[in-house]
Amino acid sequence: MPASEGLSIGALARRTGLAVSAIRYYETQGLIAPWRNAGGQRRYQRADLRRLSFVMIAQQLGLTLPEIRDVLAGLPGNRTPTRADWTRISTRLRDRLNQRIATLERLRDNLDGCIGCGCLSLPNCALYNPADRAASKGPGPRLVLDEAESL
Amino acid sequence: MPASEGLSIGALARRTGLAVSAIRYYETQGLIAPWRNAGGQRRYQRADLRRLSFVMIAQQLGLTLPEIRDVLAGLPGNRTPTRADWTRISTRLRDRLNQRIATLERLRDNLDGCIGCGCLSLPNCALYNPADRAASKGPGPRLVLDEAESL
Protein backbone atom coordinates (compact mmCIF):
# COMPACT_ATOMS: atom_id res chain seq x y z
CA MET A 1 0.00 0.00 0.00
CA PRO A 2 2.81 2.53 0.41
CA ALA A 3 3.16 4.48 -2.81
CA SER A 4 6.76 5.13 -1.99
CA GLU A 5 8.54 4.49 1.31
CA GLY A 6 7.49 5.84 4.67
CA LEU A 7 4.29 6.44 6.57
CA SER A 8 1.76 9.04 5.54
CA ILE A 9 0.64 11.61 8.09
CA GLY A 10 -2.72 9.90 8.35
CA ALA A 11 -1.13 6.55 9.14
CA LEU A 12 1.03 8.17 11.78
CA ALA A 13 -2.02 9.88 13.25
CA ARG A 14 -4.00 6.64 13.41
CA ARG A 15 -1.16 4.80 15.07
CA THR A 16 -0.25 7.40 17.67
CA GLY A 17 -3.75 8.66 18.36
CA LEU A 18 -2.69 12.22 17.63
CA ALA A 19 -4.67 14.45 15.29
CA VAL A 20 -3.18 15.10 11.88
CA SER A 21 -3.26 18.79 12.67
CA ALA A 22 -1.30 18.20 15.86
CA ILE A 23 1.43 16.34 14.00
CA ARG A 24 1.75 19.16 11.51
CA TYR A 25 1.85 21.61 14.39
CA TYR A 26 4.63 19.66 16.05
CA GLU A 27 6.59 19.96 12.85
CA THR A 28 6.34 23.75 13.01
CA GLN A 29 7.68 23.52 16.55
CA GLY A 30 10.68 21.48 15.49
CA LEU A 31 9.63 18.25 17.19
CA ILE A 32 9.56 16.10 14.08
CA ALA A 33 11.00 16.44 10.61
CA PRO A 34 9.45 14.36 7.83
CA TRP A 35 10.68 14.35 4.26
CA ARG A 36 8.41 14.91 1.26
CA ASN A 37 7.48 12.49 -1.49
CA ALA A 38 7.32 13.40 -5.17
CA GLY A 39 3.85 14.91 -4.76
CA GLY A 40 4.88 17.05 -1.82
CA GLN A 41 3.22 14.95 0.87
CA ARG A 42 4.90 14.27 4.20
CA ARG A 43 6.49 10.90 4.74
CA TYR A 44 7.64 9.61 8.11
CA GLN A 45 10.03 6.97 9.36
CA ARG A 46 8.83 4.22 11.63
CA ALA A 47 11.07 5.68 14.33
CA ASP A 48 8.83 8.74 14.29
CA LEU A 49 6.10 6.68 15.93
CA ARG A 50 8.31 6.32 18.95
CA ARG A 51 9.29 9.94 18.73
CA LEU A 52 5.69 11.06 18.94
CA SER A 53 4.99 8.64 21.78
CA PHE A 54 7.85 10.25 23.62
CA VAL A 55 6.35 13.66 23.01
CA MET A 56 3.05 12.49 24.43
CA ILE A 57 4.64 11.09 27.56
CA ALA A 58 6.74 14.17 28.12
CA GLN A 59 3.66 16.34 27.79
CA GLN A 60 1.92 14.40 30.51
CA LEU A 61 4.84 15.28 32.72
CA GLY A 62 4.21 18.94 32.07
CA LEU A 63 7.11 19.63 29.72
CA THR A 64 6.45 22.35 27.19
CA LEU A 65 7.01 21.70 23.52
CA PRO A 66 10.26 23.71 23.47
CA GLU A 67 11.52 21.68 26.41
CA ILE A 68 10.61 18.45 24.66
CA ARG A 69 12.37 19.67 21.54
CA ASP A 70 15.50 20.20 23.61
CA VAL A 71 15.31 16.75 25.14
CA LEU A 72 14.80 15.19 21.73
CA ALA A 73 17.88 17.01 20.51
CA GLY A 74 19.80 14.47 22.60
CA LEU A 75 18.99 11.80 20.03
CA PRO A 76 21.50 11.01 17.29
CA GLY A 77 20.84 12.93 14.11
CA ASN A 78 22.74 10.77 11.70
CA ARG A 79 21.07 7.44 12.35
CA THR A 80 17.83 5.90 13.57
CA PRO A 81 17.78 6.02 17.39
CA THR A 82 18.23 2.72 19.12
CA ARG A 83 16.31 1.64 22.17
CA ALA A 84 19.39 2.57 24.20
CA ASP A 85 19.19 6.11 22.83
CA TRP A 86 15.59 6.40 23.95
CA THR A 87 16.35 5.01 27.37
CA ARG A 88 19.17 7.49 27.76
CA ILE A 89 17.11 10.57 27.04
CA SER A 90 14.18 9.33 29.05
CA THR A 91 16.38 9.54 32.13
CA ARG A 92 15.74 13.24 32.06
CA LEU A 93 12.04 12.60 32.18
CA ARG A 94 12.50 10.21 35.05
CA ASP A 95 14.31 12.84 37.09
CA ARG A 96 11.59 15.31 36.41
CA LEU A 97 8.97 12.76 37.32
CA ASN A 98 10.64 11.96 40.62
CA GLN A 99 10.87 15.64 41.50
CA ARG A 100 7.24 16.12 40.72
CA ILE A 101 6.17 13.12 42.77
CA ALA A 102 8.19 14.40 45.72
CA THR A 103 6.61 17.83 45.47
CA LEU A 104 3.13 16.41 45.40
CA GLU A 105 3.80 14.09 48.34
CA ARG A 106 5.12 17.00 50.31
CA LEU A 107 2.06 19.01 49.43
CA ARG A 108 -0.23 16.16 50.41
CA ASP A 109 1.49 15.74 53.75
CA ASN A 110 1.20 19.44 54.44
CA LEU A 111 -2.20 20.05 53.00
CA ASP A 112 -4.00 20.72 56.27
CA GLY A 113 -1.15 22.84 57.48
CA CYS A 114 -1.15 24.86 54.29
CA ILE A 115 -4.85 25.46 54.35
CA GLY A 116 -4.59 26.38 57.99
CA CYS A 117 -1.71 28.74 57.56
CA GLY A 118 -2.92 30.44 54.44
CA CYS A 119 0.45 29.58 52.97
CA LEU A 120 2.16 32.77 53.91
CA SER A 121 5.87 32.21 54.36
CA LEU A 122 5.68 29.19 56.60
CA PRO A 123 8.98 27.42 56.00
CA ASN A 124 7.37 23.99 56.06
CA CYS A 125 4.70 24.94 53.59
CA ALA A 126 4.85 22.98 50.35
CA LEU A 127 3.39 25.83 48.36
CA TYR A 128 6.07 28.11 49.62
CA ASN A 129 8.63 25.97 47.81
CA PRO A 130 7.02 25.47 44.47
CA ALA A 131 9.90 23.41 43.11
CA ASP A 132 8.13 22.32 40.02
CA ARG A 133 5.18 24.26 38.69
CA ALA A 134 4.02 22.26 35.73
CA ALA A 135 0.81 24.23 35.72
CA SER A 136 2.34 27.64 35.19
CA LYS A 137 1.47 28.75 31.70
CA GLY A 138 2.14 32.21 30.41
CA PRO A 139 2.89 34.97 32.86
CA GLY A 140 0.89 33.33 35.64
CA PRO A 141 0.81 34.22 39.30
CA ARG A 142 3.79 35.98 40.70
CA LEU A 143 4.18 34.06 43.95
CA VAL A 144 6.23 36.74 45.63
CA LEU A 145 5.08 36.24 49.20
CA ASP A 146 6.49 38.98 51.31
CA GLU A 147 6.28 39.16 55.07
CA ALA A 148 3.66 37.12 56.87
CA GLU A 149 1.30 38.85 59.19
CA SER A 150 -1.39 37.22 61.21
CA LEU A 151 -4.33 35.98 59.27
CA MET B 1 -4.67 52.74 58.25
CA PRO B 2 -7.89 51.18 56.90
CA ALA B 3 -10.20 53.93 55.74
CA SER B 4 -13.15 51.76 56.54
CA GLU B 5 -13.13 48.06 57.36
CA GLY B 6 -11.59 45.34 55.22
CA LEU B 7 -8.54 44.86 53.06
CA SER B 8 -8.02 46.73 49.82
CA ILE B 9 -7.30 44.75 46.68
CA GLY B 10 -3.69 45.93 46.76
CA ALA B 11 -3.21 44.68 50.30
CA LEU B 12 -4.71 41.34 49.35
CA ALA B 13 -2.42 41.14 46.33
CA ARG B 14 0.69 41.87 48.38
CA ARG B 15 -0.20 39.28 50.97
CA THR B 16 -1.15 36.46 48.62
CA GLY B 17 1.42 37.17 45.94
CA LEU B 18 -1.29 37.32 43.32
CA ALA B 19 -1.54 40.17 40.83
CA VAL B 20 -4.30 42.68 41.39
CA SER B 21 -5.59 41.89 37.93
CA ALA B 22 -5.75 38.19 38.80
CA ILE B 23 -7.84 38.87 41.88
CA ARG B 24 -10.27 40.94 39.85
CA TYR B 25 -10.39 38.16 37.28
CA TYR B 26 -11.19 35.61 39.97
CA GLU B 27 -14.10 37.75 40.97
CA THR B 28 -15.50 37.59 37.44
CA GLN B 29 -15.18 33.81 37.70
CA GLY B 30 -17.10 33.67 40.94
CA LEU B 31 -14.19 32.61 43.13
CA ILE B 32 -14.34 35.55 45.48
CA ALA B 33 -16.96 38.17 46.30
CA PRO B 34 -15.78 41.41 47.93
CA TRP B 35 -18.13 44.17 48.97
CA ARG B 36 -17.64 47.80 47.97
CA ASN B 37 -16.86 50.76 50.16
CA ALA B 38 -18.51 54.15 49.81
CA GLY B 39 -16.21 55.11 46.95
CA GLY B 40 -16.90 51.92 45.00
CA GLN B 41 -13.59 50.23 45.82
CA ARG B 42 -13.40 46.53 46.63
CA ARG B 43 -13.01 45.52 50.25
CA TYR B 44 -12.11 42.01 51.36
CA GLN B 45 -12.43 40.01 54.56
CA ARG B 46 -9.40 38.51 56.19
CA ALA B 47 -10.86 35.09 55.43
CA ASP B 48 -10.40 35.90 51.75
CA LEU B 49 -6.65 35.53 52.21
CA ARG B 50 -7.19 31.90 53.02
CA ARG B 51 -9.68 31.60 50.21
CA LEU B 52 -7.14 32.81 47.68
CA SER B 53 -4.46 30.57 49.13
CA PHE B 54 -6.82 27.69 48.63
CA VAL B 55 -7.33 28.73 45.02
CA MET B 56 -3.57 28.76 44.48
CA ILE B 57 -3.08 25.31 45.93
CA ALA B 58 -5.97 23.86 43.97
CA GLN B 59 -4.54 25.34 40.80
CA GLN B 60 -1.25 23.61 41.39
CA LEU B 61 -3.17 20.38 41.50
CA GLY B 62 -4.55 21.07 38.06
CA LEU B 63 -8.10 22.08 38.99
CA THR B 64 -9.68 24.57 36.66
CA LEU B 65 -11.22 27.75 38.01
CA PRO B 66 -14.78 26.45 37.55
CA GLU B 67 -13.84 23.30 39.46
CA ILE B 68 -12.33 25.37 42.24
CA ARG B 69 -15.45 27.49 42.34
CA ASP B 70 -17.47 24.35 42.86
CA VAL B 71 -15.25 23.13 45.66
CA LEU B 72 -15.40 26.52 47.36
CA ALA B 73 -19.17 26.35 47.17
CA GLY B 74 -18.87 23.74 49.94
CA LEU B 75 -17.96 26.50 52.40
CA PRO B 76 -20.68 28.03 54.58
CA GLY B 77 -22.16 31.14 53.06
CA ASN B 78 -23.63 32.67 56.16
CA ARG B 79 -20.54 32.83 58.36
CA THR B 80 -16.76 33.04 58.19
CA PRO B 81 -15.37 29.56 57.47
CA THR B 82 -13.65 27.88 60.36
CA ARG B 83 -10.51 25.89 60.05
CA ALA B 84 -12.66 22.77 60.18
CA ASP B 85 -14.58 24.01 57.14
CA TRP B 86 -11.36 24.41 55.22
CA THR B 87 -10.11 21.00 56.22
CA ARG B 88 -13.37 19.43 55.14
CA ILE B 89 -13.34 20.84 51.64
CA SER B 90 -9.66 20.15 51.16
CA THR B 91 -10.43 16.45 51.31
CA ARG B 92 -11.42 16.70 47.70
CA LEU B 93 -8.02 18.11 46.89
CA ARG B 94 -6.34 15.33 48.81
CA ASP B 95 -8.14 12.67 46.79
CA ARG B 96 -7.12 14.35 43.60
CA LEU B 97 -3.56 14.64 44.82
CA ASN B 98 -3.37 10.97 45.70
CA GLN B 99 -4.73 9.97 42.31
CA ARG B 100 -2.19 12.12 40.60
CA ILE B 101 0.68 10.75 42.65
CA ALA B 102 -0.40 7.21 41.84
CA THR B 103 -0.56 7.99 38.14
CA LEU B 104 2.88 9.49 38.12
CA GLU B 105 4.37 6.60 40.07
CA ARG B 106 2.85 4.17 37.62
CA LEU B 107 4.25 6.17 34.74
CA ARG B 108 7.67 6.30 36.35
CA ASP B 109 7.73 2.57 36.91
CA ASN B 110 6.80 1.93 33.31
CA LEU B 111 8.82 4.63 31.69
CA ASP B 112 11.38 2.44 29.96
CA GLY B 113 8.73 -0.01 28.91
CA CYS B 114 6.65 2.80 27.46
CA ILE B 115 9.51 4.27 25.54
CA GLY B 116 10.40 0.81 24.31
CA CYS B 117 6.92 -0.14 23.25
CA GLY B 118 5.98 3.13 21.62
CA CYS B 119 2.94 3.10 23.87
CA LEU B 120 0.64 1.35 21.49
CA SER B 121 -1.98 -0.64 23.32
CA LEU B 122 0.29 -2.48 25.72
CA PRO B 123 -1.96 -3.21 28.68
CA ASN B 124 0.77 -2.44 31.18
CA CYS B 125 1.55 0.93 29.65
CA ALA B 126 0.87 3.84 31.95
CA LEU B 127 0.12 6.16 29.07
CA TYR B 128 -2.48 3.76 27.80
CA ASN B 129 -4.45 4.41 31.00
CA PRO B 130 -4.28 8.15 31.33
CA ALA B 131 -6.40 8.22 34.48
CA ASP B 132 -5.76 11.81 35.32
CA ARG B 133 -4.69 14.19 32.61
CA ALA B 134 -4.23 17.45 34.44
CA ALA B 135 -2.39 18.83 31.45
CA SER B 136 -5.25 18.45 28.98
CA LYS B 137 -6.47 21.89 28.06
CA GLY B 138 -8.94 22.53 25.30
CA PRO B 139 -9.63 19.80 22.81
CA GLY B 140 -6.16 18.31 23.15
CA PRO B 141 -4.88 15.02 21.73
CA ARG B 142 -7.44 12.41 20.97
CA LEU B 143 -5.66 9.39 22.45
CA VAL B 144 -7.67 6.90 20.45
CA LEU B 145 -5.05 4.20 20.00
CA ASP B 146 -6.39 1.60 17.67
CA GLU B 147 -4.71 -1.67 16.89
CA ALA B 148 -1.02 -2.05 17.54
CA GLU B 149 1.18 -3.19 14.75
CA SER B 150 4.89 -3.77 14.94
CA LEU B 151 6.97 -0.68 15.36
Add this chain to the structure above:
DNA sequence: CCTTGACCTAAAGTTAGGTTTAGAAATTAT
Protein backbone atom coordinates in the same frame (compact mmCIF):
# COMPACT_ATOMS: atom_id res chain seq x y z
C1' DC C 1 -5.55 72.55 47.54
C1' DC C 2 -2.94 69.69 44.99
C1' DT C 3 -0.51 65.90 43.72
C1' DT C 4 0.57 61.18 43.84
C1' DG C 5 -0.55 56.60 44.07
C1' DA C 6 -4.09 53.18 44.41
C1' DC C 7 -8.31 51.95 42.26
C1' DC C 8 -12.17 51.69 38.80
C1' DT C 9 -14.25 49.64 34.16
C1' DA C 10 -14.27 47.85 29.63
C1' DA C 11 -12.01 46.12 26.00
C1' DA C 12 -8.26 44.34 23.76
C1' DG C 13 -4.03 41.64 23.84
C1' DT C 14 -1.20 37.43 25.25
C1' DT C 15 0.51 32.49 25.45
C1' DA C 16 0.37 27.54 24.67
C1' DG C 17 -1.20 24.17 22.13
C1' DG C 18 -3.75 23.14 19.15
C1' DT C 19 -8.30 22.94 15.64
C1' DT C 20 -11.03 24.65 11.79
C1' DT C 21 -11.75 26.39 7.36
C1' DA C 22 -11.14 27.11 2.47
C1' DG C 23 -9.65 25.97 -1.73
C1' DA C 24 -6.46 23.31 -4.39
C1' DA C 25 -3.61 19.23 -5.57
C1' DA C 26 -2.27 14.35 -4.88
C1' DT C 27 -3.55 9.48 -4.07
C1' DT C 28 -6.37 5.60 -3.89
C1' DA C 29 -10.35 3.01 -5.04
C1' DT C 30 -13.90 1.58 -8.38
Add this chain to the structure above:
DNA sequence: ATAATTTCTAAACCTAACTTTAGGTCAAGG
Protein backbone atom coordinates in the same frame (compact mmCIF):
# COMPACT_ATOMS: atom_id res chain seq x y z
C1' DA D 1 -11.64 7.56 -16.23
C1' DT D 2 -13.75 9.08 -12.50
C1' DA D 3 -14.99 9.38 -7.81
C1' DA D 4 -13.71 9.42 -3.10
C1' DT D 5 -10.05 10.11 0.17
C1' DT D 6 -6.06 12.30 1.78
C1' DT D 7 -3.14 15.69 1.89
C1' DC D 8 -1.44 20.39 1.05
C1' DT D 9 -0.97 25.58 2.74
C1' DA D 10 -2.24 29.69 4.96
C1' DA D 11 -4.87 31.99 7.86
C1' DA D 12 -8.28 32.38 11.18
C1' DC D 13 -10.20 30.64 15.26
C1' DC D 14 -10.32 28.45 20.01
C1' DT D 15 -9.78 27.97 25.38
C1' DA D 16 -7.88 29.06 29.87
C1' DA D 17 -6.11 32.23 32.61
C1' DC D 18 -4.63 36.18 32.85
C1' DT D 19 -2.26 41.04 31.68
C1' DT D 20 -2.25 45.46 29.48
C1' DT D 21 -4.14 49.65 28.05
C1' DA D 22 -6.93 53.72 28.10
C1' DG D 23 -9.34 56.93 30.24
C1' DG D 24 -11.11 58.23 34.38
C1' DT D 25 -12.03 58.27 39.92
C1' DC D 26 -10.69 57.84 44.93
C1' DA D 27 -7.82 58.48 48.91
C1' DA D 28 -3.90 60.10 51.58
C1' DG D 29 0.05 63.21 52.42
C1' DG D 30 2.10 67.77 52.49
